[in-house]
Amino acid sequence: MERTPTTSLAREGRNISITLSARAALYPLSHAVIYPHTRDHYGRVSYTHLTYAKLDADSTRVALALQRYGVHAGQRTVLMLPPGLDFFTLTFALFKLGAIPVLIDPGMGVKNLKQCLEQVEPQVFIGNLKANLARQILGWCKGSLQHCVTTSRVGVLRTARLQELLFHAPSIFNFTPFVPATNSLAAILFTSGSTGPAKGTEYTHENFYAQIEALKELYAIEPGEIDMCTFPLFALFAPALGMTAVIPDMDASKPGQVNPERIFEAFDNFHISNMFGSPALLRRVATYGCRQGRKLPSLKRVISAGAPVPASILRQMESMLRPECQVYTPYGATEALPVCSIGNHEILTYTAAKTDMGAGICVGTPVAGVDVRIIRICDAAIDSWDDVELMPAGEGGVGEICVRGPQVTAAYYRREHATKNAKIYSGSSDFYHRMGDVGYMDELGRVWFCGRKNHRVETAEATLFTIPCEAVFNLHPQVARTALVGCGDRGTQRAVLCVELNPDVSVHQHSIVIADLKAIQHQYPHTAEISAFLIHPDFPVDVRHNAKIFREHLALWAQERLK
Numbered sequence: 028m029e030r031t032p033t034t035s036l037a038r039e040g041r042n043i044s045i046t047l048s049a050r051a052a053l054y055p056l057s058h059a060v061i062y063p064h065t066r067d068h069y070g071r072v073s074y075t076h077l078t079y080a081k082l083d084a085d086s087t088r089v090a091l092a093l094q095r096y097g098v099h100a101g102q103r104t105v106l107m108l109p110p111g112l113d114f115f116t117l118t119f120a121l122f123k124l125g126a127i128p129v130l131i132d133p134g135m136g137v138k139n140l141k142q143c144l145e146q147v148e149p150q151v152f153i154g155n156l157k158a159n160l161a162r163q164i165l166g167w168c169k170g171s172l173q174h175c176v177t178t179s180r181v182g183v184l185r186t187a188r189l190q191e192l193l194f195h196a197p198s199i200f201n202f203t204p205f206v207p208a209t210n211s212l213a214a215i216l217f218t219s220g221s222t223g224p225a226k227g228t229e230y231t232h233e234n235f236y237a238q239i240e241a242l243k244e245l246y247a248i249e250p251g252e253i254d255m256c257t258f259p260l261f262a263l264f265a266p267a268l269g270m271t272a273v274i275p276d277m278d279a280s281k282p283g284q285v286n287p288e289r290i291f292e293a294f295d296n297f298h299i300s301n302m303f304g305s306p307a308l309l310r311r312v313a314t315y316g317c318r319q320g321r322k323l324p325s326l327k328r329v330i331s332a333g334a335p336v337p338a339s340i341l342r343q344m345e346s347m348l349r350p351e352c353q354v355y356t357p358y359g360a361t362e363a364l365p366v367c368s369i370g371n372h373e374i375l376t377y378t379a380a381k382t383d384m385g386a387g388i389c390v391g392t393p394v395a396g397v398d399v400r401i402i403r404i405c406d407a408a409i410d411s412w413d414d415v416e417l418m419p420a421g422e423g424g425v426g427e428i429c430v431r432g433p434q435v436t437a438a439y440y441r442r443e444h445a446t447k448n449a450k451i452y453s454g455s456s457d458f459y460h461r462m463g464d465v466g467y468m469d470e471l472g473r474v475w476f477c478g479r480k481n482h483r484v485e486t487a488e489a490t491l492f493t494i495p496c497e498a499v500f501n502l503h504p505q506v507a508r509t510a511l512v513g514c515g516d517r518g519t520q521r522a523v524l525c526v527e528l529n530p531d532v533s534v535h536q537h538s539i540v541i542a543d544l545k546a547i548q549h550q551y552p553h554t555a556e557i558s559a560f561l562i563h564p565d566f567p568v569d570v571r572h573n574a575k576i577f578r579e580h581l582a583l584w585a586q587e588r589l590k
Contacts, residue, residue: 041207041232041236042122042123042125042204042205042206042207042232043122043213043232043235043236043267044086044119044122044123044204045204046239046266046267047059047079047082047083047086047119047266047267048083048204050079050083050250050266050269051079051080051082051083051084054079054250054251054269055078055079055080056078056079056080057078057079057251057271058076058077058078058079058271059076059077059078059079059081059082059115059266059271059272060076060077060082060111060112060115060265060266060271060272060274061074061075061076061271061272061273061274061297062074062075062076062111062112062274063274063275063276063293072276072292072296074296075112076112077112077115077116079266082115082116082119082266083119084199085116085120086115086116086117086118086119086120086123087120087123087199087202088193088196088199089116089117089120089189089193089196090120090121090123090124090202090204091196091197091199091201091202092189092192092193092195092196093120093121093124093126093176093192094124095192095195095196095197096174096176096187096192097173097174098124098126098151098174099124099125099126100124100125100126100205101125101126101127101212102126102127102149102150102151102173103126103127103129103147103148103149103150103151103215104121104126104127104128104129104149104150104151104152104153105129105131105144105147105149105151105152105153105154105168106118106121106128106129106130106153106154107131107133107152107153107154107155107158108153108154108155108158108178109155109259109279110256110259110262110274110279111274113155113178113189114259114262115262115263115266115272117153117178118263119266122204122205122213122214123202123204123205124205125204125205125207126151127212127213127214127215128214128215129147129149129214129215129217129227130214130215130216130217130259130260131143131144131217131225132217132219132259132260132280133158133280134279134280134281135217135219135225135569137161137165139225140167141165141167142224142225143217143225143227144167144168145168146227146440146441146442147215147227147440147441148168148170148171149168149171149172150171150172150173150174151172151173151174151175151176152167152168152172152174152175152176153175153176153177153178153189154176154177154178155177155178155179156177156179156181156183159175159177159179159183159186160183162175163183163184174187175187176188176189176192177189207231207232209233210231210233210437211231211232212229212230212231213230213231213232213234213235214230214235215227215228215229215230215440216228216230216260216361217361218360218361218362219333219361219569219575226439226440226442226445227439227440227441227442228361228362228436228439228440229436229437229438229439229440230436231436231437233433234433234434234435234436235267236433237396237432237433237434238264238364238365238434239264239267239268241365241394241395241396241397241434242264242268242365243268244395245357245365245368245394245395246301246328246330246355246368248268248270248301249269250268250269250270251269251270251271252268252269252270252271252300252301252327253270253271253273253297253298253299253300253301253325254268254270254271254272254273254299254300254301254302254303255273255275255290255293255294255299255301255302255303255304256272256273256274256275256303257275257277257279257282257285257290257302257303257304257305257308258279258282258303258304258305258333259279261303261332262274262303270301271297273293273297273299275289275290275292275293276289276292276293277289277290282304282305282307282308283305283307283308283310283311283568284311285308285311285312287311287312287314287315287316288315290308290312291312291315291316291319291321294323294325298325299323299325299326300325300326300327300328301326301327301328301329301330302326302328302329302330303329303330303331303332304329304330304331305331305332305333305334306331306333306334306335306336306337306340309329309331309336309340309344309354310337310340312344313340313343313344313347314343316343316344316347317343317346317347321347322347322348323347323348323352324349326348326349326352327352328352328353328354328355329344329348329352329353329354329355330354330355330356330357331354331355331356332356332357332358332359332364333575334575335356335388335390335476335494336354336356338374338375338379338382338383341354341371341374341375341379342375344371345371345375353370353371353372354370354371355368355369355370355371356368356369356370356371356374356390356391357391357394358390358391358474358476360462360463361436362435362436362449362460362462363397363430363432363434363435363436363460363462364434365394365397365434366390366393366394366397366399366430366432366462366474367390367391367392367393367394367397367399367473367474368390368391368392368394369389369390369391369392369473370391373389373391374389377389378473382498383498383499383502384498384499384551385495385496385498385499385551385553385554386422386475386495387422387466387467387475387476387477387492387494387495387498388475388476388477388494388498389469389473389474389475389476390466390473390474390475390476391473391474392471392472392473392474393430393472393474396432396433396434397430397431397432397434397435398430398431398432398459399428399429399430399468399474400415400417400428400429400430400431400459401417401418401424401425401426401427401428401429401466401467401468402415402416402417402418402426402427402429403415403416403417403418403426403427404425404426404427404465404480404483405427406480407448408447408448409451409461410451410452411451411452411453412451412452412453412459415429415451418467420467420468420469420470421467421469421470422467422469422475423467424467424468425465425466425467425477425492426465426466426467427461427462427464427465427480428461428462428464428465428466428474428476429451429459429460429461429462430459430460430462431453431457431458431459431460435458435460436460437450437458438450448461449461449463463479463480463481464476464477464478464479464480465477465478465479465480465483465492476494477492477493477494477495478492478493478494478495479493479578482511482512482578483513484511484512484513484520484522484556485513485517485518485519485520486513486519486520486521486522486556487518487519488556489555489556491511491513491522491553491554491556491557492511493510493511493578495553496511496524496553496554496557497509497510497511497524499547499550499551499554500524500526500544500547500548500554503540503543503544503547505528505529505532505536505540506526506527506528506529506540506544507527507528507529507530508527508566508576509524509525509526509527510524510525510527510563510566510576510578510581511523511524511525511557511578512524512525512578512581512582512585513582514582514585514586514589515586521558521559521589522556522557522558522559523557523558523559523560523561523582523585523589524544524557524559524560524561525561525563525566525581525584525585526540526541526544526560526561526562526563527562527563527564527565527566528540528562537562540562541560541562544560545560559585559589561585561588561589563581563584566581567580567581
């Protein structure tokens with residue numbers, strides 16, 4: 028289903044940093060970023076901030092300082108900082124300079140971090156004291172780095188201090204932002220690596236503009252709103268959309284361990300109208316808020332991405348919001364966002380009941396300007412769109428989800444094989460991105476997500492998809508969550524359901540729960556091929572969203588258990 032956007036922010040040769048400068052010209056004294064700086068002996072938080080004029084001027088000054096130091100357009104520049112004033116200032120400085128920010132979530136772990144850095148071979152490294160010490164101790168990027176910068180006051184061996192570079196920076200009035208060529212590389216954003224090796228996604232300035240436009244139109248976001256940013260990469264959209272970014276007091280790399288009191292503290296201190304949070308963060312906020320009888324009357328919308336939000340969490344969040352406020356769950360990925368969107372009103376009223384019966388998770392209708400197609404599942408690369416077979420609408424038409432649109436990125440950095448497997452070309456330059464997900468489109472044009480393509484289980488008799496199978500078992504009151512995995516070679520796999528129980532379930536009750544799950548299994552034809560149920564103490568999850576289950580690890584564990 029394809030829709031045409033009514034307006035377009037994207038212009039050839041327009042640097043994405045122009046969005047900041049334009050906002051600074053119109054509303055120079057409006058707050059751009061607010062950051063919790065410290066706490067007094069009573070535990071009260073004090074904030075520091077940057078106005079739009081100050082953020083624009085500071086980022087220009089930093090761009091000049093880096094340029095004088097030797098950083099230039101086109102250089103791949105790792106930026107390893109927690110979300111805060113320096114993170115925003117340096118990101119926009121790199122855009123203005125034409126350097127290529129490389130953004131890697133530090134929460135993915137040291138091993139994965141090193142692999143990402145080896146893949147991208149950055150020429151510049153900018154980080155805080157902790158990041159620079161890790162770089163030196165662990166030997167990151169030894170063969171490629173030409174310039175290293177620290178934002179800390181403490182010096183690091185063979186590393187320039189940003190504060191000293193700024194002292195010698197020339198006047199900001201002598202600086203002209205870099206003018207990018209059409210489709211030139213603007214940034215490299217790494218995927219989470221939760222379902223395979225993390226890959227560097229190539230973003231152009233046009234991709235960023237298209238994302239900003241889509242988010243603005245989709246959620247009716249207006250300049251002057253106050254945004255609570257709990258995920259660093261999404262936080263960058265706030266200044267571009269003209270919002271004030273409020274950074275809560277939390278470890279952004281561990282959203283599933285957030286202290287919910289600190290989230291509500293930010294709500295108490297600011298008239299927050301927009302909130303972005305992963306499902307793991309929303310779970311902690313919703314549980315705490317309902318227990319404390321909290322309300323969030325200032326919110327216009329909540330946006331959650333990274334994984335589906337359970338209906339139970341949506342109901343809890345709904346109880347704290349005004350009736351007209353919704354929790355939106357945009358569907359997409361690092362390579363393409365947003366693709367579809369749906370709100371909690373539609374989920375709780377219409378689609379959640381079908382999800383509980385094994386129909387998959389409805390992720391809504393495609394956003395304006397995005398073409399979504401469902402094709403027959405194929406594990407091999409597909410060179411041309413002429414070679415695909417489209418699936419019919421309805422639950423019987425489960426296939427691969429493919430998308431095309433201006434916010435869809437074209438390639439992975441230095442991963443030609445991965446790019447070839449992920450893109451299907453339709454003409455000389457047009458292409459569809461293979462999301463790596465399976466699902467179907469219903470008669471109303473809504474997309475239903477049924478899981479990751481490489482998580483499907485193919486027995487000798489049937490193909491099972493994770494989300495529809497797991498949903499019917501997750502309703503059991505003593506089950507925390509389940510994960511369908513396949514043991515053996517695809518085509519002759521053994522379908523196994525791994526089960527994580529609630530903490531209060533005793534070992535003596537395990538056999539009773541398993542018996543209940545087997546009884547549930549016989550009520551649904553799509554779960555008939557499950558051959559074993561295994562209790563697992565605590566599912567491994569990805570560290571970025573703390574919500575995506577590592578089914579690959581569980582499959583190896585299950586295979587060992589079944590020997």
